Amino acid sequence: MPKESPNLAKDFYTIVYEIVEQIPFGRVTTYGAIANAIGSKKSSRLVGIAMNHSHEIAPNLPAHRVVNRSGILTGQHHFLGEKSMIKLLTDEGLTIENNHVQQFEHIFWDPLNEL
DNA sequence: GGCATGACTACCG
């Protein structure tokens, strides 16, 4: 009798990618929120690591829509260009000030609440 | 199995 949840039956990375790729246009979420949606909010670091490998496994992943709990683009230096991540977000109608997403709470997308 | 790593978060002063 398997105890694991259907979601956790897949690899941790896979779950992260499926959630991130469902983030709506012009919205952002946090690593902690994704980890919490998976079932292990403690694993927020793993979400970040999953994003780090995402360029190999899921190159089309909107990783620029994932920021830390403060709305800061911590993964900026992992992107192709440092301005790319900001440009992508600003192109979606967001306002970025010194790597910090303005109106962050307004555009925050919670996978637990919305999914 | 042990140890190091990391795109995080919470707590403390």
Next chain:
DNA sequence: GCGGTAGCCATGC
């Protein structure tokens, strides 16, 4: 609000 510290846990060697 900011810097330092601790906890967390999947992944790879």
